[in-house]
Amino acid sequence: MAYTLGSAIDGKTRGVGPQHCVTRVELSVTAANLLDRDVASKSDPFCVLFHEVDGNWVELGRTETAVNNLNPVFGVKFQIVSNKKLHRPLILANGKPAGKGSITITAQELSDNRIITLTLSGRKLDKKDFFGKSDPYLEFHKRGEDDKWMLVHRTEVIKNTLDPSWKQFTVPLLSLCNGDVTRNIKVLCYDYDNDGGHDFIGEFQTTVAKMTEAQNSVQVEFECINPKKQKKKKNYKNSGIIILQFCKITRDYTFLDYILGGCQLMFTVGIDFTASNGNPREPSSLHYINPLGSNEYLAAILAVGQIIQDYDTDKMFPALGFGAQLPPDWKVSHEFAINFNPTNPFCSGVEGIAQAYSACLPQIRFYGPTNFAPIINHVARFAAQALQQEKAAQYFTLLIITDGVISDMDETRHSIVQASKLPMSIIIIGVGNADFAAMEFLDGDASMLRSNTGEEAVRDIVQFVPFRDFRNAPKETLAKSVLAELPQQVTQYFKQRNLPPTNPAPE
Template sequence: MPFWDSNLGCRRGGTPFSMAYTLGSGPDVGPALGPQHCVTKVELSVCGANLLDRDVASKSDPFCVLFHDVDGNWVELARTETAINNLNPVFGVKFQVDYHFEEVQKLKFAMFDEDKCSSQLYEHDFLGEFTCTLGVIVSNKKLHRPLILANGKPAGKGAITITAQELSDNRIITLTMCGRKLDKKDFFGKSDPYLEFHKQGDDGKWMMVHRTEVIKNTLDPVWKPFTVPLISLCNGDVDRNIKVLCYDYDNDGGHDFIGEFQTSVTKMSEAENGVEVEFECINPKKQKKKSYKNSGIIILKSCKITRDYSFLDYILGGCQLMFTVGIDFTASNGSPREPSSLHYINPMGSNEYLSAIWAVGQIIQDYDTDKMFPALGFGAQLPPDWKVSHEFAINFNPTNPFCSGVEGIVQAYSNCLPHIRFYGPTNFSPIINHVARFANQALQQDTAAQYFTLLIITDGVISDMDETRHAIVQAAKLPMSIIIIGVGNADFTAMEFLDGDSSALRSYTGEEAVRDIVQFVPFRDFRNAPKETLAKSVLAELPQQVTQYFKQRNLSPSNTMPE
């Protein structure tokens, strides 16, 4: 009997198990996870351990089914093969899902013991399940969790391990090349040489993937170093044939062929540590002449393969997104006891502040393993002496301002409302500088380990604009981003000025921000939109800001995969 069975076999009877699942279009053609704005594809590998034994004469024959949440219903995406007679399966079939940072993507992994010749899951014995978000999986890279039965109890000692890997080849190749004694093609001068790189397709045809610049009037050209994605140059296959053609440029477009050679990335990789690789540039038409040797030499002075790291590379490498919330408690919000107040918690238990906290927090919390988040307030008078503070812990514990998860932030926010007096002014710089002090400590990191995100929720115009601009310009040098959500109906023109999408932000000293780290959105634009739309908007730029910072600092992911 084969060890692996990729089909649902017809073998034994079993006890039907009813589950509220929706059958998708099958394991191979399931719907993509998330409709659009896909960052990348992620491959999920699954294995089980100590699964329940549902068979009498032998061990269970498990297979795993992946579901995703669509409007509150679990819809099947794909299935693994069946592992015959095995309580510790390592499944060969991988799950491929589209990854969207700015969405909560709920997944369910369910294990079944194959019992009948049927695609209906209730025909098979249920072995346990595990539910989480895709964000949790990629932030852990390798997740090991117990399986749970439908009644919420453990499935014996059964466990599942899920490993995530980004499905993209982010390697880039940088080549430095020159020529020596190329053929003279111009009547009144020498040659104007340039190179073209072509890769061979599976159909045997050649396709151009890169062209160098033209070097005027020389037979010994030195081209500028250039970088090409490895996937473009050779489809990521380092042994794939690459043809390099050398031409003499002519203004009339009738470029003269000088010669060519074939190579591969494997061969070119020999050019390292000062060792040069030389290629004879051959014109096949001239090879018939006995005296012909070559049409010059193309010299590869260096070949360097590196990785153009993506946001997911940094997350899979162990980077933690450190999340802090700053809440505006100024008097312009109105008394929280009055229904007209922006801080009034309605009978549904919500307001615009809480909606903003939930929208952003439920996404970012998956990328911080301890899920302990500082929550700060500003613009309020605090007991017992009723002094104004622009940087206070809303749990009233200045030495430990951390809240456990988004739920903890919401609880601390609700608890603090009756105990403070709303006052003013609306000063942002103290909270920005507070988070910047911690981000500044992360400058010592030699890998991409931490990145700080500050969410400020406010109802009005900034009072300390000069100080805030200066604080943001300084923070732009740090592993830090700022999200500002404006609640209420105030004029937020000044906030949009801080969001440097149209022009670079400057400090009052004239110093320009080295990068744009602020994203501002008014909550009112999303009042009638689906709740997830706000998160998509405010978090859209964060992955790019994270990768931009680490690349500027030349920092690699903490746990990089070998080349």
């Protein structure tokens, strides 16, 4: 789970470990006696988890659909920051009870950051389908404190085969065995049926200690046993073999682990000074500073910067402008220091950025076009230098504040795709009421961004937010939305490069 930046700030400023400021909790969901909403069969239920944000319910995730099942045990888990166990009767929208239906949510604190990655396949599994072979899947169960078996993970279904190969998957070690490598784990193999009446193929028991023998090209094999068949048939051997091809235990470091381990967020601001913003001396301009001493550019700088600056010890931030003519020769620049000191473009804190911005406005002429690539490449050069260190010491965040359409879209796409390989993220805040379709395109939430040559970004590093959606909201709401993806982007980058925190907390 990605921590919110606010949680991480608490941990940093108070000087405590992550376990004291945020508790990660995994939720397992089961239900019983659900209402039957289908005519010819039973209901096909699924569960959706919401959380409240500023009075609105926002979806956090949803389980798989349990076909034809009024007593589902869902395999998909949720991770949140809570630690309660809940058993609640279900109610209808009108407030009346939903029959005898109930939902049970079991929470487990993920205080151990170890994760286990497994790759499994099967060989010569029993044929269960009349017209085909089998559609096998696996379920992993652990023995709970009450001595009952509890579902931990369910693999995908592999269609029409007796020799399946399942996708590699990762689960928290606490989920699989409560962190105890000697605790028994039961693995069940089923043949999936569309009507929900899945056929049991066989099972076996093991431990994580046994599974970790599957390393360095060594495979571990388990006989899949059907106890009923074993009792009936004297010459029964097994119902197939389950092969553990790969098993590895690693540590799943969080954003907070990296920050507390010494990673600095290097913050740079890029400001759009193109003519489409309007004359800054006129109230209609987006750069016009009102009698309260603010405008949308300043509001965006302060909202985001006041949070990010807590992650940088010296609080010295480069502030760049683009799209303006500069004195004395009035040439257009798409990469200039707003303090007019190209050898030292740093401003002291967010207030220093705001002061340099206000001071430069009367000294420049707004022009164009709106080119993003130069300042993206500027920050990327420093991120590339940090990359050479091969440690999780620095991560660069570029905040671009702009009023409109990008002029150098092909160059910008190329720059972002290249920057996705570096310790770098880009936040774009659109001010004014322009058409921001191009910005939405750069934000690779719908599909991964590609350059004009077809090269795909290795990860999504762009977050776009239109300022107009937050004009009447508290500034904290804007910062929360703008910075929502940054923790995940930081951890994703360092994990892809197998870089642990520079100074990890003691085990």
